[in-house]
Amino acid sequence: SQQGEEDPQALSIQEGENATMNCSYKTSINNLQWYRQNSGRGLVHLILIRSNEREKHSGRLRVTLDTSKKSSSLLITASRAADTASYFCATDASGSRLTFGEGTQLTVNP
């Protein structure tokens, strides 16, 4: 069963602009994670945010979590062509497994 749903499904921006992707989920969670996938390759972990945290930063990435709305957002600032990839949110509700959404395809045009 899919727990997280990303929005939008696809996003196209110019280099230097900010990109925002959203994730909604259905049940209470222990943590939420964001991953990046370059075409056909393995996913790469970006950020983990726990249910008692509201915001985390890592370089140009900013993740927020609103447990009352069961939603999270990933902001990539000053985007680069190399940020072109699919981005997935994944939720942990049980401690034993991560459930992934369908992803947002981000295209950053030079």
Add this chain to the structure above:
Amino acid sequence: EAQVTQNPRYLITVTGKKLTVTCSQNMNHEYMSWYRQDPGLGLRQIYYSMNVEVTDKGDVPEGYKVSRKEKRNFPLILESPSPNQTSLYFCASSWTGGNSPLHFGNGTRLTVT
């Protein structure tokens, strides 16, 4: 280098011919998992293992088997592959399952004709 290694990278086979996709990690992780990725469906978990000799079904376990005899290896076995198992498969590992970041292999693209 810390990594999850899957083999083979590409595999084309015929319906009913048993196959095994290997997965090995060198990070001493306790948790390992298999996912399949299909267009429009995201990643769906097939099986996972919290430790040696401990395995559990994920969301789509039908038609698959796994074993965890050693900590580093977690092979995925398709006893009688069918065309609906054509997919991109990923093995992943982490320290503690859902509470820690997953490290993914580079994937195995399987085609069953």
